[in-house]
Amino acid sequence: EDKVVQSPLSLVVHEGDTVTLNCSYEVTNFRSLLWYKQEKKAPTFLFMLTSSGIEKKSGRLSSILDKKELFSILNITATQTGDSAIYLCAVERGGGADGLTFGKGTHLIIQP
């Protein structure tokens, strides 16, 4: 059974801090790992990672995948209150159209 474990489950930091969110996984026939940000409604896409060691960057957010250790991290630098959200990690299996297996998420709160 596919498994995604995120840590920490919740995190409270001050504006301007840098945070690192963790995601470990076990999946049969790995295809990709995705990060989403969920505020009140739908998760919004952040990154899709398929290859080890290649950092993906979008503004203050970056993410990297380690396929040997079955692990990914999401970094947010110079955090702002608007970064407060639940960050979800999900894995996708290969071999066809498959739904995603999600972790429980990290609830990030940025205090002013």
Next chain:
Amino acid sequence: GAVVSQHPSRVICKSGTSVKIECRSLDFQATTMFWYRQFPKQSLMLMATSNEGSKATYEQGVEKDKFLINHASLTLSTLTVTSAHPEDSSFYICSAEPGQGRRQPQHFGDGTRLSIL
């Protein structure tokens, strides 16, 4: 970018009612759409994969007679919760993957919050 629309956003109804939720891909065609359920403080759990023109594939433990899925066109999938009971109260959310043959992430609708009284 790819947009997925879900309707309604909120339903409150009595026990025993059947509720239909629509999921539309607005600017792309989706042969496959996915339905997830999210209970409070839990993660999204895949319920079923909706395939255009054929039967849906259900995850283990999801009753196919309870959660009817119809994917009649390349832009619309519907989930009907039949004879809903309070334990069916949850956040239901659909997704679709744009780009036939190209690797793109799934995009999610805004979800439907279902409350059964």
